[in-house]
Amino acid sequence: MRLTYPDSIRIIRLPCTGKIDVIHMMEAFRKGADGVYVAGCLEGECHYLAGNLRAKKKVEYTRKLLDEIGIEGERIEMYGIAASDGPRFAEVAKEMHEKIMDLGPSPVKRVVRKGVPS
């Protein structure tokens, strides 16, 4: 298919989105990510039945927490993409990239650049 997606995106692979935890998303932001999105299987198609639904709830929890801290909750998103749907994967990547470009850099990032986080 030779599809392209923005090179601003770094992929972290998980066996199932059910593996993701709030701390993983929080730490991504703390270490300087401007946005995070979780790309899970379509709802109803999880091989482990509810992994993607759990991930969705964790994304929502993290969003609320980010809002509490004063970091725009829109910076985090959950998408359901069929494993075989390359075009949709590229489309979502572009969509998220554009959304984050509009929001600008994360408020924690300035300090991160100075090399604070460990």
Add this chain to the structure above:
Amino acid sequence: MIVGERKPFDEIVGFVRDCKKILIAGCNECVTVCCAGGKKEVGILSSALKMAFSKEGKDLEVKEVTLERQCDPEYVQQLSEYYDQYDAIVSMACGVGVQELAMSYQDKLVFPALNTNFMGASQGQGVWEERCQGCGACVLGRTGGLCPIARCAKSLLNGPCGGSMNGKCEISKDVDCVWQLIIDRLTGLNQLQMLEDIFPVKDWSCAGHGGPRKVVREDLKS
């Protein structure tokens, strides 16, 4: 278990605003089980606080530690070797743990990260309900094992009030009337006559109304 939940983030930030180094102490017991103050939540709070500080252009150094229990001196003492390197301790235990830290480390500010809610039980994932108020003179033997002190909005002892409707308490349609539950259960057990004994006036002196309580076991005391 003792059930608690994290305080609003702003309140916690307010406690440590002027700190540069803090120690966040979780507890491995009740608050771990109710997902409020265990190792995982310590990590999340630590990450969140560091981010909040970064946003303001400030650094925050955090030491994360989760004690086996914060309500036992032998575990609380484990902080003694390094607590003095930090400006404050944020405890993610219930109110008991916070106080044990405060009493043990007189020269250190100790702040609570949780609101301690009640003694309760898990009702499925992510749901906890109040079950006991620690009244010091348990009446469950006379009420079919269900507590009218903690679970009746009025703590009635001799049957329901007039507001009990379709099994629900008058305070909310989401709250069971415990007196309905008691009657249903005793009916099922063929023991409804138990309720014919009128409860005498309850002694509330052992429920905390007589001041802070204490249990001493001479056989165990060292």
